[in-house]
Amino acid sequence: MTDHHDIRDADLEAPATLLADLRSLYGAPREVPAEVDDTIRRAVWRHFAATPRARIVRYLFPLAAAAAAAAILAILPLSRESIPGDIDGNGEVDILDAFALARRMEATEKIEGGWDMNADGLVDEVDVDLIAAVAVALW
Amino acid sequence: MAESNGRSDEQLVEAANRGDPRAFDALYQRHKAWAAQLSYRFTGNHDDAMDVMQEAFIYLLRKFPGFRLTAAFTTFLYPVIKNIALSRLRKTRRIVLDENIVLYAGEPPKESGAERSLADIVTTLPAIHREVLLMRFVDDMKLEDIAEALAVPLGTVKSRLHNALKALREDESTRSYFEELQ
Numbered sequence: 001m002t003d004h005h006d007i008r009d010a011d012l013e014a015p016a017t018l019l020a021d022l023r024s025l026y027g028a029p030r031e032v033p034a035e036v037d038d039t040i041r042r043a044v045w046r047h048f049a050a051t052p053r054a055r056i057v058r059y060l061f062p063l064a065a066a067a068a069a070a071a072i073l074a075i076l077p078l079s080r081e082s083i084p085g086d087i088d089g090n091g092e093v094d095i096l097d098a099f100a101l102a103r104r105m106e107a108t109e110k111i112e113g114g115w116d117m118n119a120d121g122l123v124d125e126v127d128v129d130l131i132a133a134v135a136v137a138l139w
Numbered sequence: 140m141a142e143s144n145g146r147s148d149e150q151l152v153e154a155a156n157r158g159d160p161r162a163f164d165a166l167y168q169r170h171k172a173w174a175a176q177l178s179y180r181f182t183g184n185h186d187d188a189m190d191v192m193q194e195a196f197i198y199l200l201r202k203f204p205g206f207r208l209t210a211a212f213t214t215f216l217y218p219v220i221k222n223i224a225l226s227r228l229r230k231t232r233r234i235v236l237d238e239n240i241v242l243y244a245g246e247p248p249k250e251s252g253a254e255r256s257l258a259d260i261v262t263t264l265p266a267i268h269r270e271v272l273l274m275r276f277v278d279d280m281k282l283e284d285i286a287e288a289l290a291v292p293l294g295t296v297k298s299r300l301h302n303a304l305k306a307l308r309e310d311e312s313t314r315s316y317f318e319e320l321q
Contacts, residue, residue: 007297007298007301011301011304012275012282012297012300012301012304014275014276014304014316015316015317015319016319017316017319018257018276018307018313018316018317019276021257021316022257022261022272022273022276022277023276023277025257025258025261026176026180026261026273026277027176027277027278028176029172029175029176030172030175030176030178030179030185030188031175032171032172032175032189032192033189036189036192036193037171039193040164040167040193040196040197041164043196043197043200044160044163044164044167044200045160047160047200047201047203048158048159048160048163048203051158051203051204096159096160096161
């Protein structure tokens with residue numbers, strides 16, 4: 001066994017042809033099925049939607065983070081969407097809209113009637129799921 | 140790779156820490172092919188590899204917010220995938236595995252004679268040597284990153300890689316590769 005102090009950098013190089021053959025044998029890209037992508041995306045959305053805002057804010061601003069976030073939320077007007085599901089009013093329905101609605105429900109902020117995606121008279125988690133489904137379908 | 144889409148891995152991690160799910164999705168899109176290939180290397184089975192890769196990203200997801208990227212993203216992901224794969228193999232195949240084993244050595248050789256010989260030789264290398272060889276030359280990881288991913292000293296990585304190359308250099312089937320270096 002060679003002591004590593006005796007090993008020169010040149011001893012740790014591989015010829016180009018060896019490199020190419022190793023990559024051909026072991027490095028061929030693997031196709032990831034669309035359903036795996038979808039599973040990950042749904043998990044991502046659920047995770048971020050379920051992550052308490054305070055936890056994120058505390059990560060960003062260790063000092064008085066919750067108070068600052070509450071103050072910001074109080075002065076920012078709620079955007080009214082023109083497209084069903086466009087909670088943040090940026091002109092498209094994406095995963096952030098589901099995220100935003102979940103946050104507002106969690107914070108018991110004012111809920112707009114137009115966010116009742118399934119028209120059952122309630123704005124609840126079903127509506128959040130519907131927005132997320134639309135967003136994932138559009139990706 | 141780490142700078143594609145205009146944002147580095149570090150920037151995407153920061154954005155995900157601020158609660159942006161699209162940043163995490165971008166990280167996933169950027170690294171999924173490598174993660175899938177690595178998972179396959181450990182499991183030798185496509186379905187198992189997909190499950191392992193999925194579990195690894197879910198594990199990573201749960202680290203947010205608050206995840207600190209202190210090394211290359213792949214350096215963090217490598218041991219996660221390895222541990223999940225080995226744990227899964229222990230459960231499903233009811234066998235005892237050495238923690239340091241890279242179980243699956245590669246696909247059966249199928250083309251040229253030279254390629255077949257290389258696969259055979261790599262397969263017979265000690266697992267810890269084979270693992271470092273593939274991390275360095277297939278995954279293109281730096282020696283320092285390999286050391287961190289495997290939680291071993293840099294000298295150990297150098298020693299393992301040196302021994303792997305020495306075996307290839309001394310085997311008559313793969314010796315010809317090294318003639319170009321002389």
